[in-house]
Amino acid sequence: MLKLAVVGGGPSAVCVVDAVARHLTHDTPVEITVFEPGPNLWQGQAFQSDGDEVLANVPMVAMSARTWDRRDGVNWMLEQGLDEFAADDVFPPRWLVGRYFQYAAGRTVAALPATGSALRVQPQTVRALVMGENRLWARGDDWSAGPFDHAVLCPGGPPPSDPYRLTGAAGYIHVPYPLSRSLAEVPAQAKVGIVGSGLTAVDIVMALHARDHQGPIALVSRNGLLPAVRGPLKQHDPLHLTVPRLEAIAAEKGELDLTDVIALARAELGDAGADTAVIAEDVAEAAPVVQRLRDELDRAVRDRDPGWTMLRDTLVACGQDAWYLLRDEDKVRVRARHQTLMRLCCPMPPVNAARLLELFETGQLGLCPEVQSIKPISGRGFHIQAARDVIVDVVIAASTPAKRQLAPAAAPQVTALVSQGLAVPHPFGGVRVDRTTSRLISRRGVAHKRLHALGDITHGAYLFTFGLPVLAARADCIARDITATTQHVQRAGEPAERDQHAPTLPS
Structure with a gap:
């Protein structure tokens, strides 16, 4: 029986175990052990129980755990009698x-026994994966488990950053989710500062409004950029901006540069009848923020131009490969515009945009850009030094740095793998992985056949490491690779597994 360890039990793990069961x-027969110590098994932090006002940022048709069945989530909604949430515009x-x-x-757990397979969940924190005699062991503070033939690391993402070192200060909320709990003690009249202005910040504003918050709310950030507004889904079969085309250019030239990607995108937009001037205007960010929000909302509601919607959907399919193949000089250039890229590629639902606009127009919500410092005031409250200074009662974290840090649970795992030469840190963060299989790259520059990574831990190798279509597609590739490796080992007649004891980490 093949033994598989899945480190992390969020949505990425759901995609992995489902794909393994299929392939x-x-x-x-497979024995799958999922290590997840947290309370939100299979949901992760983002999809845990919370208020109805905390919305997914895409319709259900883009939330399938199965890359081979795009409507799996939609069909579940319909089976539950939740037809109103299954529509493509909800x-x-x-x-x-x-x-x-x-x-x-x-569903996967229930189906596995019919094939002689099984899945169990271990509510324990994995501190290290250790290789010994061509097998893997999972180790915690005072325990070990194994041996395993393969392991997939998908430990999830880190909490919001704390650039102003406010942790521990009275009135500071560092972990906002679930919002139903973190906002419960915020007084209705309190002046609230939200550190960040991205999708998490939007969630917080929506949750405050749902609780009939009366006090002023300030979105505090260095750039003052809001997420773009998501337009209607479009059906588009790309001809230019595709993985085979990117691979062909990279093979022909020996590298892929940003001008190549832009040329392919222009050709794709032209075929779709999109106005490239709209794209250029959005990237330039010349209009005032609230006016830009109003224009983008109008465009999304009226469905006036397919450009961004088509481009985003196309990048879901090939964006990770484009980034991986891109030369490092161009990656640096793109990362310099990280906030703009996140704003445009990770848009918010129109219903949230409309609510934000209403709050801006009533004056309850304001932007506080060019923030320089946030300092606790003696007694209670915070002084925000920015383009306009603000005094608030409560500060809520909602920011993510351009160079993401590893999640607290993932950091010791990566340290242990690096110390054994089984992984190499990526200069942009996370670990190096093979593009097509998601295998970890070892110190020797070889893709390790027994170790795979998925999600936030790969955030240097890839630019976008989230979104169910991306996670499900990568999970499917991982499952196919494990299947191919297993079949190769079986044909080669590898000796049967012997009784083993967990090895120790190198000093």
């Missing part, structure tokens, strides 16, 4: 999407 268990509550992930994992 591998027909020929080889953004379901995020907790409801979390219920779908629980269902998808439960």
